[in-house]
Amino acid sequence: MVKWIYQKPGGTKTMTVTIKDVAKEAKLAVSTISKYMNGGKVRPKNEQIIKEVVERLGYRPNNFARGLRNSRSYTIALLTPNMEGEHSARMISSLEDQVKKMGCFLNICCYQDSIEHIKSYVEYLTEKNVDGIIVSPIKTTEDYLEPARRAGIPIVILEDTYGIENCDVLQVDCASASYQIVEHLIQQGHRKIAVIKGTEGMTTSRERLNGYLRVMEDYGYPVKEEFLIDGDYDYRSGYEGVMKLWQLGERPTALFVTNYHMSVGALVAINRLHIRVPEELSVVVFDDMTLSTIVRPRLTAVHQPLEELMEKACELIEKRMNGDFEGFPGKWRLKARIVYRDSVGKPQTESKRLESA
Amino acid sequence: MVKWIYQKPGGTKTMTVTIKDVAKEAKLAVSTISKYMNGGKVRPKNEQIIKEVVERLGYRPNNFARGLRNSRSYTIALLTPNMEGEHSARMISSLEDQVKKMGCFLNICCYQDSIEHIKSYVEYLTEKNVDGIIVSPIKTTEDYLEPARRAGIPIVILEDTYGIENCDVLQVDCASASYQIVEHLIQQGHRKIAVIKGTEGMTTSRERLNGYLRVMEDYGYPVKEEFLIDGDYDYRSGYEGVMKLWQLGERPTALFVTNYHMSVGALVAINRLHIRVPEELSVVVFDDMTLSTIVRPRLTAVHQPLEELMEKACELIEKRMNGDFEGFPGKWRLKARIVYRDSVGKPQTESKRLESA
């Protein structure tokens, strides 16, 4: 009957205190205790007694037993490929708040860009009966989300679906944000605008590039092939992108870097080459992080609505959880906003400095 | 008997398939199925049958029921204050691997530097019966870990304990790493070495400063008060630190930045002021991240043994979980190593450039 679960360092033994123990000690029925524990009404006198006993015995309801009955875990899971960069940090921070508001906990699962990992995580989370899954997907044709879908767990996909169907998806409208920020450059008088592209094949990189391409087209300015620099959303390509650009016979007067990591790299290169911003080069970047404000000049940037994104994700999960499938499966696109700072100026007529370090 | 758990979008209903269903369908006993599911031996013929039935019915063991029996969740939790920086990313990546090796899953809980959050997370994890908790603590006198300790959940504290007792603790030997890296500077001929300090009151910042102070003392070089710059482990203080330093009448010839965030800031300032590294200023930093290698010159840095740290943490948890309390509660200090790159040179006799931007 008594279950010794743990040999404490000191040598004393501990046993789990169950709802039965509390009932016995309080001289009440198990069901009464249960009711009280779930916020039900009990006689004030009994409430006192129970409270005292629970406290004294240090009783905590067993989560497994509880889950076994009502199959809820009060947990929302986030499936993310990695934890790099402020982007993840900001997302998690917002999500944390939202999830707390739902009375749930957040279970962050980092699948390390591995298909194997994400598959086993989905199975794990399904077995755990999490209340919902928010996923930043990996590129694969496998439908790794199937177990969760079958178990009826609400799923929200962020950004790229890579072909996965039958899930709600949430995106940031990168195309229009890129359009706007490049348009800002144009309105300042820039024509020679370079762009460092994102990873080939990703929806976000395509959209961000498209935004650029479309303004140029709409304003009727030609796009120079050499100003379209390949990138892969990583530091190094930002660094090298600027290096390449500065070796060009005709240099651009403005640069649009399409994500945060690359903009760090680009800045390092810019400083290294002693390029003066915005005199010689105006710079705008996608993603607005701490760095944007600590760097001089501060960066004009696209600020992604990560808070709204997470809010909407939780809202959707709650809705689906409650059996409301209005608009399922749906796609929502949230607008980003541009934060104007000091890294954009008018182009100078002759700004080429030949003696750049 | 039949339990409708979820109203699927389509309108079809789903019911949970249990081990009993599998048994019935396979015409075998539940215990045989259970055995099979847990990797036990069954007759080859039956193995085939079970496999087929499990597949066909889409059976997945109920995690709650399982946990209710053996009170294990096969989950290791990481309690971390935030997700900022590559440090967290690297830690999580290593931990992920280790945890997988133990046949467990990693539950990352980000408590957002909030005492309230960490407290409720500990309770949550305790109720969830996680197999172990690894925690990067928050500064408080409250013993928020008590619920977990009482439940007998193995706990490993990383770095600073802020006074919490009765837990195993794992630290990186910052003092000796700092000593070594500053010693390297000295051996290259530097005497005027500045340091940007970490957050007041943290063990790590104290140790990193101490390492510096001790070499200087051991070599008999005086420490100039103006070369001790206050910092708070954040970007901005790195940036401003360099700015202050360069306004000094007598500038240092070498700089030791005591963490990653500050070194990003410092680099930005260095580039901004067109300070040539290592000709005018040799730079060494604590924490070795991607940036260290993409920046030119590449940075000489202290590389923290995050992999070993996580490995040791898991090892300890497994040990404690199995009732082995040898050396409990213990403290282990792992050695960091120095990665020598190109940011350190000999000091120049007269390198002050008065026209710095």
Add this chain to the structure above:
DNA sequence: ATGAAAGCGCTAACAT
């Protein structure tokens, strides 16, 4: 408002 008792799905001890 309270109590008695049936099971949630699973594992493990025991019997065959």
Add this chain to the structure above:
DNA sequence: ATGTTAGCGCTTTCAT
């Protein structure tokens, strides 16, 4: 190797 069965701790009818 397989089958039978007693609970794990809890919630939830259904009586009282």
